Amino acid sequence: MTSISFDHACFDAAIVDLDGTMVDTLGDFAVSLNHMLDDLSLPAVAPAAIEKMVGKGSEHLILSALAHVMSSGGAAPQGADAQALHTRAQALFDRAWERYQHHYLAINGQHSAVYPGVVEGLKALRSRGLRLACLTNKPTSFAKPLLAAKGLDGFFDFAFGGDAFARKKPDPLPLLKTCEALGTAPARTLMIGDSSNDAKAARAAGCPVVLVTYGYNHGEPVRGVDADGFLDSLAELDRAVF
Ligand SMILES: O=C(O)COP(=O)(O)O
Numbered sequence: 001m002t003s004i005s006f007d008h009a010c011f012d013a014a015i016v017d018l019d020g021t022m023v024d025t026l027g028d029f030a031v032s033l034n035h036m037l038d039d040l041s042l043p044a045v046a047p048a049a050i051e052k053m054v055g056k057g058s059e060h061l062i063l064s065a066l067a068h069v070m071s072s073g074g075a076a077p078q079g080a081d082a083q084a085l086h087t088r089a090q091a092l093f094d095r096a097w098e099r100y101q102h103h104y105l106a107i108n109g110q111h112s113a114v115y116p117g118v119v120e121g122l123k124a125l126r127s128r129g130l131r132l133a134c135l136t137n138k139p140t141s142f143a144k145p146l147l148a149a150k151g152l153d154g155f156f157d158f159a160f161g162g163d164a165f166a167r168k169k170p171d172p173l174p175l176l177k178t179c180e181a182l183g184t185a186p187a188r189t190l191m192i193g194d195s196s197n198d199a200k201a202a203r204a205a206g207c208p209v210v211l212v213t214y215g216y217n218h219g220e221p222v223r224g225v226d227a228d229g230f231l232d233s234l235a236e237l238d239r240a241v242f
């Protein structure tokens, strides 16, 4: 159940996160990363480990996966060992990114599913006259075909990826730029996400923020994050926000 209640007159627009909020993309991440690791003759990484690495963009995801398998998936090394591991992972980055991009674009959406309640929630927001933008940390070239493949693109006036602006969430810049594109004030633009990244960016930008309880929050309980409310399904937006 939801613990929020907003008057719809509070909002002119909503900014909606993609991975972990609208689409469960863990399968796409696992397939693409493991093809990439195989191309580099490195061992595979389990989806449970990948889930904790998602949300901070592709560069972070690739470096985390490389470091994870290069440390044999054991306890994260500390201090000088961690630095040495990061340097080794960084040395493989360019080749890894090229392989990852190749594989991701080849399978984009095939191992992913729209979460229950998403379409109902987006329809409710639109029917109240809110403008919508999708704002994700994944590259725009991955995000746009994914939204189209899942039939979600028609809801959005804009779709911006992690490479659309100079900095990614949790920096407030992408939210402020998205509000600018939408022509709405941050205080009247609701952020809907699944992680502390979304909430921190929203707080710093001055946007109200609600988080879904089913996504990826870097392996931490999402209800511990500072947000204005939590939703078990975007379908709850119909009752919670209006
Ligand atoms: O890190 C990613 O690629 C996913 O990011 P998102 O949760 O902002 O959509």
Ligand SMILES: [Mg+2]
Pocket (backbone or CB within 6 Å): 017, 018, 019, 020, 021, 055, 193, 194, 195, 215, 216
């Ligand atoms: Mg997310």
